[in-house]
């Protein structure tokens with residue numbers, strides 16, 4: 001017996017077996033049960049969600065010899081022939097290859113003739129948005145005065161490209177993308193029936209890779225069966241899909257958490273060596289960060305079968321929740337712009353550098369601002385007597401450091417520069433590489449902390465733009481340098497050290513101020 005690909009073999013033949021489109025199925029079932037038929041249906045949705053499958057089931061439902069029914073018998077000549085794709089009154093057209101107006105017109109000219117054997121002549125036009133304008137016009141004439149025996153079922157991934165005149169004559173149904181758990185569940189059922197052993201983790205990987213398309217999921221499982229020699233293990237699925245072993249990504253997040261940038265970059269190199277997909281890497285990183293955020297917000301929401309549950313819990317304990325949010329945003333942004341990056345490795349490592357750069361320097365949100373009079377920061381008395389200082393006289397770097405903030409909101413305060421201010425509010429700028437910090441949520445936190453600090457609420461707007469270094473972060477850097485210089489000068493002047501240098505021909509390699 002020849003092998004039939006799973007996607008075709010398991011193509012749903014009834015409304016009941018159509019997975020994940022309950023909302024559409026319910027509406028169609030009710031309409032069919034009460035014999036309410038429309039002249040034209042439009043099924044929209046991304047590829048592989050079941051648009052043409054649904055079209056065929058509907059064609060059976062209205063042509064089944066047992067009568068118009070939401071449960072076509074599957075046994076009569078009409079049902080059998082529609083399932084086999086050889087029912088003469090079901091005309092399936094792929095608009096992507098039949099865009100010429102004369103072909104369309106010829107097809108529609110035949111619409112006036114009564115069906116050969118069925119109750120209705122059904123035109124299924126897939127990728128209907130590909131039709132030319134004149135082809136649409138030809139179709140519109142038929143849609144305006146459709147013969148009683150004609151039904152149109154249009155399918156498209158891009159409904160916005162269909163003329164409104166056509167749209168308005170169709171009953172529209174939007175098919176949803178399949179959520180990964182629903183795909184996993186279906187794959188489990190299929191493989192059990194097929195007698196193919198599979199590890200649950202392998203099915204989860206395939207479900208994610210299918211991105212909402214059941215058809216793709218079944219094709220991938222077919223490949224995985226062939227690839228693995230009939231035993232779909234996690235390792236085989238991973239190798240076949242080129243997906244990144246999540247172990248790498250946990251290593252990476254742990255390195256970021258302990259502020260070890262070289263270790264994080266080493267993980268990226270290891271991934272590059274094994275030619276793993278950085279796009280998948282970023283997606284998987286976002287998935288892990290999502291799990292960490294869940295674990296921080298609602299630990300009970302972390303399901304028992306969460307992959308790598310222990311490592312998620314450990315990272316949830318050591319990462320600042322705001323950093324998790326920020327890392328997540330950076331991962332998504334990097335993924336979006338990966339195509340624009342010089343190469344995937346560059347895009348990926350740039351994201352790591354950003355994650356590292358935006359993490360708090362000390363990790364201690366309650367670290368006190370330096371005492372007045374030390375270093376370069378205290379150019380005014382703003383932080384010594386904050387309340388009542390009008391916005392127009394703010395020493396922003398000093399205020400930024402004094403605000404009771406943590407995580408990304410703290411970073412926003414410290415990396416932003418005051419560009420304009422009046423008594424009613426301030427305008428801040430953050431450099432383009434820190435644009436993730438300009439997020440509404442962080443700005444709101446900053447605003448609240450600032451209101452606490454000043455004793456009244458003021459307007460805060462943040463824009464993306466060049467900064468000149470008059471930021472708390474810039475000032476801290478300047479201060480650190482000044483202290484290093486001061487320490488070096490002190491050491492140089494120290495008589496004991498001078499003696500050591502002179503007596504032993506020693507050199508001073510580095511100097512650290514003792515805090």
Ligand SMILES: [Zn+2]
Pocket residue numbers: 063064065066072073074075076077078079080
């Ligand atoms: Zn039938």
